[in-house]
Amino acid sequence: MPAGFSAADFYNILPELVLTGGALLVLIVDVLTARQQRGLLAWVTLGVLVATLLALLPFSDVNTVASRGLLAIDGFAFFFKLVFLLTALVTVLMSSSYIEVEGLRAGEYYFLILCATLGMMFMASGIDLITIFIGLETMAVAFYILAGFLKPNRRSNEAAVKYFLLGAFSLGLLLYGMSILYGLSGTTNVRELATVLASQERNALLIVGLVMVVAGIGFKIAAVPFHMWAPDVYEGAPTPVTAFLSVGSKAASFAMLLRLFMEGLPFLADMWQPMFWVLAVMSMTVGNLAALTQSNIKRMLAYSSIAHAGYLLIGVVANSSRGVTAMMIYLLLYVFMQLGAFAVVVMLRRQDVAGDELKDLSGLYFRYPTAAVAMLFFMLSLGGLPPTAGFMGKFWLFSAAIESGFIWLAVIGVLNSAVSLYYYIRVVVFMWMKEEALGSPIVASPSMAVALTVALAGAVVFGVYPRPLFELAQESAQSIGGVAAAVSALSF
Amino acid sequence: MAEAIVFYGLAALILGFAVLVISTRNTVHSALYLVVNFLLVAMLYVMLGAEFLAAIQVLVYAGGIVVLYLFVVMLVNLKRPPETHQDPRRQTRLGLALASALLAELAAIIVYSATGESAPAATAAAAAGADIAGGNVEQIGMLLYTNYLIPFEVASMLLLVAMIGAIVLAKREL
Numbered sequence: 001m002p003a004g005f006s007a008a009d010f011y012n013i014l015p016e017l018v019l020t021g022g023a024l025l026v027l028i029v030d031v032l033t034a035r036q037q038r039g040l041l042a043w044v045t046l047g048v049l050v051a052t053l054l055a056l057l058p059f060s061d062v063n064t065v066a067s068r069g070l071l072a073i074d075g076f077a078f079f080f081k082l083v084f085l086l087t088a089l090v091t092v093l094m095s096s097s098y099i100e101v102e103g104l105r106a107g108e109y110y111f112l113i114l115c116a117t118l119g120m121m122f123m124a125s126g127i128d129l130i131t132i133f134i135g136l137e138t139m140a141v142a143f144y145i146l147a148g149f150l151k152p153n154r155r156s157n158e159a160a161v162k163y164f165l166l167g168a169f170s171l172g173l174l175l176y177g178m179s180i181l182y183g184l185s186g187t188t189n190v191r192e193l194a195t196v197l198a199s200q201e202r203n204a205l206l207i208v209g210l211v212m213v214v215a216g217i218g219f220k221i222a223a224v225p226f227h228m229w230a231p232d233v234y235e236g237a238p239t240p241v242t243a244f245l246s247v248g249s250k251a252a253s254f255a256m257l258l259r260l261f262m263e264g265l266p267f268l269a270d271m272w273q274p275m276f277w278v279l280a281v282m283s284m285t286v287g288n289l290a291a292l293t294q295s296n297i298k299r300m301l302a303y304s305s306i307a308h309a310g311y312l313l314i315g316v317v318a319n320s321s322r323g324v325t326a327m328m329i330y331l332l333l334y335v336f337m338q339l340g341a342f343a344v345v346v347m348l349r350r351q352d353v354a355g356d357e358l359k360d361l362s363g364l365y366f367r368y369p370t371a372a373v374a375m376l377f378f379m380l381s382l383g384g385l386p387p388t389a390g391f392m393g394k395f396w397l398f399s400a401a402i403e404s405g406f407i408w409l410a411v412i413g414v415l416n417s418a419v420s421l422y423y424y425i426r427v428v429v430f431m432w433m434k435e436e437a438l439g440s441p442i443v444a445s446p447s448m449a450v451a452l453t454v455a456l457a458g459a460v461v462f463g464v465y466p467r468p469l470f471e472l473a474q475e476s477a478q479s480i481g482g483v484a485a486a487v488s489a490l491s492f
Numbered sequence: 493m494a495e496a497i498v499f500y501g502l503a504a505l506i507l508g509f510a511v512l513v514i515s516t517r518n519t520v521h522s523a524l525y526l527v528v529n530f531l532l533v534a535m536l537y538v539m540l541g542a543e544f545l546a547a548i549q550v551l552v553y554a555g556g557i558v559v560l561y562l563f564v565v566m567l568v569n570l571k572r573p574p575e576t577h578q579d580p581r582r583q584t585r586l587g588l589a590l591a592s593a594l595l596a597e598l599a600a601i602i603v604y605s606a607t608g609e610s611a612p613a614a615t616a617a618a619a620a621g622a623d624i625a626g627g628n629v630e631q632i633g634m635l636l637y638t639n640y641l642i643p644f645e646v647a648s649m650l651l652l653v654a655m656i657g658a659i660v661l662a663k664r665e666l
Binding site: 013020023067068070071105108118119122128130134137141142144145151160203208 | 598601602604605638639640641642643646647649650652653654656657659660661
């Protein structure tokens with residue numbers, strides 16, 4: 001064992017170790033099984049994810065720093081790891097039938113899903129710029145490949161190349177910003193960064209570093225004006241990958257954002273709050289307005305996810321413990337509603353139908369009533385109508401903004417939610433009021449049924465009875481340092 | 493003083509060659525300019541007392557990566573001049589204006605902050621590295637296998653992902 005390391009350091013990253021071992025196991029099983037038995041791989045992957053989840057549970061109220069100050073094992077990390085694992089589980093459940101229809105390579109597919117999850121977990125618990133960056137890179141590279149997994153499909157090729165080129169550029173910006181922060185402070189540790197930079201006189205270069213980091217993260221969460229990649233990549237990538245990308249990658253990037261800005265740069269809040277204010281307003285408005293005219297469901301959901309990045313940024317601008325709690329609640333609810341919506345889109349993909357156009361949903365209620373009713377719930381939830389989960393999430397976000405004095409931000413958010421209802425309801429109109437679309441019958445594989453049930457249960461239960469979720473999020477948000485100290489007097 | 497002159501000279505050369513890399517039309521020339529660029533960056537590392545990194549920079553980047561570039565240039569037919577974009581949405585002028593504005597801002601901030609106090613951080617960073625005795629290679633090894641063991645191991649997973657990705661995307665039939 002290396003000097004300065006103890007068994008505790010390895011115990012603290014037990015979930016990550018289980019996940020890494022499991023990912024390698026998937027590769028080995030892939031080689032050992034015959035081509036006809038590849039269905040087994042989905043089960044192995046599910047087993048790995050469940051094992052990781054079990055390994056994670058003992059850490060629910062641990063609050064410590066592991067491996068020489070590179071990782072924080074705290075409630076915040078616990079909550080986000082829970083979100084990532086849940087997302088990965090539902091994604092794997094909805095992937096198996098899709099993989100069969102598209103004839104994809106299952107072993108590598110599941111391996112990459114697991115590795116992306118691993119990267120996300122390191123992003124959530126990293127409190128050192130190096131750990132955070134390596135985690136981000138692991139996740140990003142896995143997604144670049146997953147986006148291009150439909151090799152014969154030109155749109156998928158385009159998605160992969162576009163995501164790779166723009167992603168590499170944005171990572172460069174992020175890294176440049178981080179190197180400026182390091183140059184000014186002499187430390188890569190996020191918590192030390194806060195103390196060192198707070199004791200220094202403000203340097204103009206700090207603004208450059210800050211702007212670069214905001215731009216880099218803005219790309220990852222697909223906030224306007226760094227959102228150009230999202231619609232094309234979401235449309236071209238395999239649908240379960242799009243689902244995973246739009247939920248997992250976004251949640252992980254928000255975790256990184258909160259760590260960096262609330263723990264590392266809290267005293268600069270008067271500088272980054274206005275930036276995120278602008279990003280939030282632009283993302284909500286542009287995302288919702290662009291979604292209005294889309295005829296492709298995946299593109300529409302891409303713009304809707306841009307708008308949701310805007311709603312979530314409201315919690316960052318609020319810069320309070322309540323804002324963080326609201327963001328965490330919203331992210332978990334977003335897992336259910338967004339993944340659920342994508343699960344229905346995945347179901348529409350059959351041997352003879354691409355199933356990603358709005359018209360493919362036509363008459364869904366008469367062909368598969370349960371799927372249509374589920375989709376109705378997901379759409380209303382994404383739109384934020386009571387009594388669904390989305391309403392609770394938005395309520396908390398907006399009230400956090402009002403509490404911190406950003407009344408206009410909340411007003412713009414509410415107006416945007418109203419606009420967004422138009423395109424969410426349009427989906428419902430197609431399902432109930434249009435003529436049936438052609439194509440083979442829609443069937444749900446057992447694993448798909450489980451995925452839909454989980455998503456629907458989450459979206460319904462937490463909309464009606466959100467208390468346990470609220471308590472968990474509130475407790476987890478406690479551990480993110482410096483929030484209370486950073487509440488600034490700035491208001492618009 | 494002499495150090496400053498060498499540094500600014502090197503920095504100017506690095507930037508000059510970087511511009512040449514993207515402005516020349518011949519891809520082989522571009523790759524060769526990149527080699528020079530990498531070598532100059534290696535010299536920057538030497539100036540900072542990081543000889544091992546300088547050697548790695550020469551071996552991996554100037555040696556390995558550029559050779560890969562040249563292979564790609566030779567395998568892919570680039571004789572045909574790239575088609576000029578007819579896309580009206582390209583907004584080259586707007587992009588140019590925004591990029592110049594950014595450049596002006598950066599320059600202003602750098603000049604402004606350079607006239608202010610000198611960075612105290614560099615000394616702090618140097619002090620942090622100095623507590624590990626031994627040569628350059630030894631120091632890096634110690635840091636990688638103790639303080640930064642976890643990111644180091646995660647990087648191995650990252651490379652595995654990249655490797656498998658390259659195989660999945662490039663191989664026609666597995």
